[in-house]
Structure formats: C-alpha cells, structure tokens
Amino acid sequence: MKKIAVKYGIEVMVLVGLPFLFILADAIKKGNIKGFLFAIAILTLVSIFIFGIKYFIKENVLIIQNSVFGSTEINIHEIKMIEKTWNAISSPAPSLAGRIEIYWDKKSIVISPKDYQDFKNEMQKINSNIQFKD
16 A cells, blocks of 8 residues: 655645634633633644545555545546646645646545655556546
8 A cells, every 4th residue: 555645735724723723822811721622622623634634545546534534435547637726625635735636437536645746657557548637
C-alpha cells in the first residue's frame, strides 16, 4: 500500500478554526471555564476532521479516508479524468490551493495531494488512459 501525502492548507485551518480561537481567547479573558472547554473541544474535533484525511493506493484502488466520515474507494481503472480545480466545495481536501477533482463512473471527488506530479505519475502507472487537465 502506497501512502499519498495530503496537502494541508493553513487557509482552511484558519477559516475553520479562527472563530473558535476567538471564543477560546474570550473565555480565558473572562475566566469562563465552560466556554474554554467548549472551544478546546471544538478545536480538537476540527483538528481530527482535518488531519484525519488520508490517501492511499492499494493495488488498483485509490482509497480516500475522510477522517471519521468513512472512506471512498475508487478503482483507478475507472477514472476518466483528473483536473486541477479551485472548487471550494466541502471535500476531503484540506487545502484550497492544489486541489484536484477526480472523475469516474458519473461521480467526482475533490482531494489535495501534497505532490501533484507524484500523484499523477502513480495514477498513470496504473491507468495510462486517464486524461489530465493541468
């Protein structure tokens, strides 16, 4: 099984975590233990959701582990096209930069591999018919 490194964007972490950092700072300032614990719990959950995203290639299958929300398995031989995208839709892509959309069997998913060229090479080794739109 080959692990594909995930690209983590600071912009996603800031957009998602910043409101709770304000709650945390306010709770500390006011000595509000419930607010403090709430903010810590939410920041922990956000971290689990973001850093729980993993990508693997096992034989001819791309496995996208979507944190606690399960996983998506894609037969690489069914992939028709992979294109770079700026689509900000919620997806197992914890970065706004470097996102790619994978199309297969009338479905698509957005991910963010850390090294696009390495990912592309791995996909082409298994399925040379994939169309890439850079």
